Amino acid sequence: MKQPLIALALAGLMTAVPLAMADEQERVDHFEAKPSETLVEAVANFTEYNEKLxxxxxxxxxxxxxxxNIHQLSYTIEEALAKxxxxxEAVAATLEEVHIGSETGDYEGVKSNGEAYLKTAWTVVR
Structure with a gap:
């Protein structure tokens, strides 16, 4: 039950990212965010800092x-959410390739794109 809720929460929060990123240009940063250079780091930071919040x-x-403290935490949460x-967005495009490949009989494309899609998807929901 927890994993679908996490995925749903992430999907819902994705709509907030463009707004947060737009405001980023207008704000002065006061704290340095913990880096989220990879999806694994981003999910870990997102989880850890949301628990702190x-x-x-x-x-x-x-x-x-x-x-x-909330102000300081928000920098890392925002950076993780942006990543x-x-x-x-990239995995959605990969899933679309799986979808199209399944319609057109592209067995190799479905296999490779499906595996790439699942690698990212499992990182988010596990």
Whole structure:
């Protein structure tokens, strides 16, 4: 049950990435984000920093220190989400190749693209 929810949450959050990225040009960065250079790093950072955010938000009331911590966490979450978004756009294109290949009888293309698709898909949902 947890994995489909994670995938659904990631899909829903993908719509927020373009907005966050657009605002990025207008903001001054105050903290350095933990790098998310690969999809594996991005998913790990996304999970870890969302858990930290959830722990802070469990408080009955937020204080100034909480707000500062949330602000700092948000940089890593945003960077991870941007990487996930980029990777999911690419994997969507790969899945489309699988779809088209299945319609046209491209056995080799379906096999290679299907394997590439699953490699990325499993990274996100496992």
């Amino acid at each position: 959830a722990a802070i938000l469990e408080s009955e009331e937020l204080n100034d220190e909480d707000m500062g 996930i978004h980029t990777e999911l």
